[in-house]
Amino acid sequence: MTYLEAAKAKLNYPLTDNAFTLALTDRGLTASADYSNCSAFQLAYADTIMTLIHSPNVSEGGYSISMSERDNLLKLAQGIYEANGASSPMPKPTAKFVQRW
Secondary structure (H helix, E strand, O other), X not given: OEHHHHHHHHHOOOOOHHHHHHHHHHOOOOOOOEOOOOHHHHXXXXXXXXXXHOOOOOOEOOEOOOHHHHHHHXXXXXXXXXXXXXXXXXXXXOOOOOOOO
């Protein structure tokens, strides 16, 4: 099994081959190389989740993602980034409270 095949199987959502290949290449992996479950692959998987989250909400071939599913996918991706010592590309929400009285 190649990294590209593993990424497709793990995400199980019809992104383009180019989207998977880009995520793998950005993490220093060759899409056609033999698969091993390394940190770079896990981070590439999280990157494909982020691509999916930021995709337009279009129903294709019976697939669509609701907002609650997007929230769950975001939590999954953030957990993968944290487990591999990487920072999430999504900024953490911050709030500044000022008491004017």
